[in-house]
Structure formats: C-alpha cells, structure tokens
Amino acid sequence: MNLVIDMGNTLTKVALFERGSLLDVHRYDDFSEEDLPYYFRKHPIKMAIISSVGSSPERILQYISESQNCQAIILDHHLPLPFKVMYDTPETLGKDRLAGVAGAFYEFPEENILLIDAGTCITYDILTADGVYHGGAISPGLRMRYRAMNTFTKNLPFPGQQYETPLTGKNTNGSLHSGVLHGTVNELDGMIDEYRNEYGSLKVVFTGGDLNYFDKKLKNNIFARPNIVITGLNKILDYYFEKKSST
Numbered sequence: 001m002n003l004v005i006d007m008g009n010t011l012t013k014v015a016l017f018e019r020g021s022l023l024d025v026h027r028y029d030d031f032s033e034e035d036l037p038y039y040f041r042k043h044p045i046k047m048a049i050i051s052s053v054g055s056s057p058e059r060i061l062q063y064i065s066e067s068q069n070c071q072a073i074i075l076d077h078h079l080p081l082p083f084k085v086m087y088d089t090p091e092t093l094g095k096d097r098l099a100g101v102a103g104a105f106y107e108f109p110e111e112n113i114l115l116i117d118a119g120t121c122i123t124y125d126i127l128t129a130d131g132v133y134h135g136g137a138i139s140p141g142l143r144m145r146y147r148a149m150n151t152f153t154k155n156l157p158f159p160g161q162q163y164e165t166p167l168t169g170k171n172t173n174g175s176l177h178s179g180v181l182h183g184t185v186n187e188l189d190g191m192i193d194e195y196r197n198e199y200g201s202l203k204v205v206f207t208g209g210d211l212n213y214f215d216k217k218l219k220n221n222i223f224a225r226p227n228i229v230i231t232g233l234n235k236i237l238d239y240y241f242e243k244k245s246s247t
Contacts (some may be wrong), residue, residue: 002232003045003070005060007031008096008104009120010209015230016043022227033063040068048072049237051052051095051229073240075099075233080243082106082235091093093115094123096229097136099159101127102234103225114195116188116222117229118208124191126199139187142210145180158216163213185217192220 002017004212012031016023016061016225026106028035039045048064049055064072073079077090083105083107087093104113105127117127118141125136140148143161150158159173165180169175196202205220206214207229215224225231 001043002040002046002237003048004230004237005048005050006096006230006233007050007055007057009053013084013230014039017234021244022231025230031093033060036060036063043069047237049075049233049240051075051099053095053234069231071241075236079236079240083133083238085133087133087135090209097123097125099232099236100207100229101125101133101232102235103228105131106235108203109224112199113205114200114202115205118206118210118214126195128199136192142184145184146176149176185214188214189219
C-alpha cells in the first residue's frame with residue numbers, strides 16, 4: 001500500500017493507494033507528522049511520497065522512514081520521471097504542476113494534454129503526445145484576484161467569494177464579482193483556444209479547488225479530474241521504485 005502526501009498552498013491531502021487504486025483521501029488545514037500514526041496503525045503502508053509547494057517536509061520524511069520502517073521519498077526535480085521535462089529551471093517548477101502532469105500522462109497516453117489547475121493560482125501545463133513537458137503559464141486564482149483589488153486600491157472592498165453573478169454588476173460588489181468570475185472564465189476559454197492553435201488537438205484536463213465552479217461554465221470541453229495531482233504522485237512513487245529495483 002502507498003501513502004501520498006500532497007502539501008499545497010492552502011490544504012494538505014493525504015491519500016492511500018492499493019495497487020494503483022485510490023482508496024481514501026483526507027484533507028487537512030494544518031497537517032503535521034502527528035497526524036501520521038493514524039494511517040500506519042490502520043494500514044500496511046510500504047512506500048510513501050511527499051510533495052510540498054512551501055513548507056519543509058523533512059520532519060515528515062524522517063518520521064515515516066525511521067519510525068515506521070517505510071520507504072519514503074520527497075518529490076523534487078532530481079527524481080526520475082516517465083516523461084521528458086523541457087523546462088529551463090526545473091528546480092523552480094511547482095511540485096503540484098509536475099505531479100498533475102504525471103497523472104495526466106498515464107491517463108491519456110500519447111495525447112497532447114493541457115492540464116489546468118484552478119487553485120490559489122491558475123496554472124496551465126502542456127504535455128505533448130511524444131512525452132515531452134514544455135511548460136505553461138501561471139495566473140492569479142479567484143480569491144487572489146479579489147484580494148488584489150482590495151489590497152492595491154483605496155476604495156474597493158473584499159466582497160467575499162461567490163460563484164454566480166450576472167454579467168452586468170449593479171453595484172460595486174456586483175461589478176467585482178462580474179470582473180473576477182466572468183473575466184476568469186473568458187481567460188480560461190481564451191487560453192485553451194490559444195494552446196489549441198499552437199499544439200492542435202488537445203485533451204483539456206481540469207483540476208483544483210475551484211474546479212466545480214468552472215466545470216459547467218467553459219465553452220470548451222474538459223475532463224474534470226479532481227484527484228489527478230495525488231494520482232500523479234502515486235504514479236511517480238511507483239515509477240521511482242520500479243526504476244530503482246531494475247538497476
């Protein structure tokens with residue numbers, strides 16, 4: 001059994017996989033190694049992977065490796081991957097982006113893939129059918145857009161986040177909602193069209209915390225995959241130990 005720990009900007013996801021199948025996912029606002037004994041008491045975990053976009057995961061790695069006698073790794077740009085990375089600065093590439101691409105690579109083999117992750121930021125990542133990751137784009141997520149207008153102006157409020165609003169705002173809050181929500185939808189559709197113009201046929205794979213908002217509003221067809229990042233981490237974990245055992 002595999003343990004996958006995905007430490008994101010706002011949440012940590014802890015998932016269990018058995019022979020490639022996702023068994024369970026728990027979400028934490030404030031995760032630490034003190035939460036781990038629960039998993040090891042209940043499950044025969046043999047391998048683990050930790051991905052962190054910000055906080056240091058070394059204490060968690062140490063706990064898993066030393067206290068639980070489990071083979072554990074941290075995702076970084078040195079790990080072997082089943083696809084080629086053509087990113088100029090792989091050491092700065094977000095771990096969640098890399099893991100999401102891995103999940104899409106296995107689910108849609110030999111396809112051009114645009115992976116969109118709508119979370120704290122909105123990220124766009126391109127993987128071509130020849131198994132090459134080219135990079136992509138990063139823009140502000142919904143909440144960040146609201147916060148930016150409130151922070152960098154004197155009079156615009158933070159209206160809270162909502163997911164339905166008319167195109168034409170009748171007051172300041174309504175105008176803010178319209179600009180953020182409709183503006184982001186049009187950005188996404190426009191970016192998908194631009195990537196299709198450049199790369200041709202694309203599988204557009206969508207994930208992230210705001211997936212449910214965008215799922216029904218885009219003009220383009222998408223494949224909604226809320227767990228593709230943790231699935232990709234599990235694939236990277238299996239690939240690493242397969243490579244290690246064959247050498």
